[in-house]
Amino acid sequence: xxxxxxxxxxxxxPGGSLRLSCAASGFTFSNYAMxxxxxxxxxxxxxxxxxxxSGGSTYYADSVKGRFTIxxxxxxxxxxxxMNSLRAxxxxxxxxxxxxxxxxxxxxxxxWGQGILVTVSS
Amino acid sequence: DIVMTQSPDSLAVxxxxxxxxxxxxxxxxxxxxxxxxxLTWYQQKPGQPPKLLIYWASTRESGVPDRFSxxxxxxxxxxxxxxxxxxxxxxxxxxxxxNTPLTFGGGTKVEIK
Numbered sequence: 001x002x003x004x005x006x007x008x009x010x011x012x013x014p015g016g017s018l019r020l021s022c023a024a025s026g027f028t029f030s031n032y033a034m035x036x037x038x039x040x041x042x043x044x045x046x047x048x049x050x051x052x053x054s055g056g057s058t059y060y061a062d063s064v065k066g067r068f069t070i071x072x073x074x075x076x077x078x079x080x081x082x083m084n085s086l087r088a089x090x091x092x093x094x095x096x097x098x099x100x101x102x103x104x105x106x107x108x109x110x111x112w113g114q115g116i117l118v119t120v121s122s
Numbered sequence: 123d124i125v126m127t128q129s130p131d132s133l134a135v136x137x138x139x140x141x142x143x144x145x146x147x148x149x150x151x152x153x154x155x156x157x158x159x160x161l162t163w164y165q166q167k168p169g170q171p172p173k174l175l176i177y178w179a180s181t182r183e184s185g186v187p188d189r190f191s192x193x194x195x196x197x198x199x200x201x202x203x204x205x206x207x208x209x210x211x212x213x214x215x216x217x218x219x220x221n222t223p224l225t226f227g228g229g230t231k232v233e234i235k
Binding site: 035044045046047050059061062095100106107108109110112113114115 | 160162164166170171172173174177183215217219222223224225226227228229
């Protein structure tokens with residue numbers, strides 16, 4: 001059974017940093033690109049970032065480019081999102097998601113974690 | 123960026139009746155080399171992550187009831203629930219994966235009339 005378990009969320013002040021983790025199991029993690037998607041309270045879905053299979057290629061939404069860094073450790077089956085210079089508008093539930101098929105590019109997603117709440121507030 | 127526009131924002135349908143949700147992309151998401159539409163539909167229930175329903179615009183994900191169907195090509199797509207059940211109450215999103223940034227529609231909330 002595929003499982004994606006996010007951790008590391010919480011309350012942080014504007015300008016602060018946070019590192020999210022997503023522990024994957026139930027599939028061959030090193031065969032799939034992985035993605036972070038967020039959802040502000042009561043709002044729709046927003047793609048944040050994708051990392052390819054090897055970790056050598058990364059993709060970012062303009063809204064987070066230069067502030068967030070996606071990475072992965074295939075030996076630990078874990079996806080990360082380092083979030084710096086956080087703003088109030090980054091407040092959201094952050095989901096990690098698995099590519100539906102073994103493309104090295106950002107695609108669509110067949111499994112999602114339960115999500116982790118990040119609140120940016122003073 | 124490809125803008126995804128869903129309509130309506132919400133709809134109320136009687137149990138057993140048909141629900142139709144539209145999704146329009148600002149440019150074609152049909153990839154000519156493989157003739158596939160890079161368009162997916164998700165269902166999201168309150169407090170849950172999105173669930174994949176339909177990919178390649180019309181291919182139903184394994185385990186998804188056959189009352190859910192997707193159609194369309196190019197820039198205009200439709201998700202149809204042929205006979206609405208109580209458990210189908212949710213918000214539905216389309217997403218294009220033709221290029222980055224990946225973009226989602228604003229969502230359509232489906233309720234029981």
